[in-house]
Amino acid sequence: MGKSVIVCTSVAHGNTRKIADALAGVLDADIVSPADADLEGAELVGFGSGIYLGKFHADLLDFIDSLPQQNGRRAFVFATSGLPESRLFRYSSRIVDALESKGFEVVAGFSSRGFDTYGPFKLVGGIRKGRPNAEDLASARAFAEHLQD
Template sequence: MKAVIVCTSVSHGNTKRVADVIGEVLDARVVTPDQAELDGYDLVGFGSGIFLGSFHADLREFVRTLPQVSGTKAFVFATSGFPDAGLQRFSRPMVEALGHKGFDVVGTYSCRAFDTYLPFKPVGGIRKGRPNAEDLAQARSWAEGLRTEITTG
């Protein structure tokens, strides 16, 4: 399995830390959207921090401009001060956009991370110290499960 991870990590480096852990497990390079060349990959990860409930604009634009694919598996991951839960799941629009491009989205992952979005900036942000060692261990475990599912399923 040949894998690559396209990651936009701009505020605190949280998403890059998670991408590096997932990439280590999947033996995948971590690249930015402007470095990404997706031809020849069996699995592509797409991740960023969450900004106003959405993936970073650079990653969304990158996905929007991708050509149609066939037979390529993908996963989506994010870091956020809040969980990816409820009716307004922030992963849903990215999963749908990738599906429209022909990707087979095989999983999503998110973890809490330090967040200095405007309302929280005056108090120094929320989720300080996240992702922590436990969060990164959970990301590793998630990636190991994904690798097993893909290689045996």
């Protein structure tokens, strides 16, 4: 597989960066912020952030909106969140739609629980303490191995 790049926004607790590091270790990918992202020559691009009020981070979404057409470049999405995505609450659909509208072929997605102190969760000391954990990171590495196939 050719060059891989992971565009990651991880701001609150470093949850998403831990997942990005696990993915990058398998994919031999560079991890960059949206402000520093250069996708030139990348055959596979990962896009990930924490989930904030049911959405990917605004910096990541703005970066995607600013991209030129990609002509079928392969992409994947990943997220960390305190609560899982459900059939009724699909936070990944907006980012997948945005990527596909830019000409990316979105080949897979990955989500992990992460320590969350946003909004009302802060009042109780947060939820999902200790996440992502070793098992979550192993799942991220397995996901990355699948992307290589």
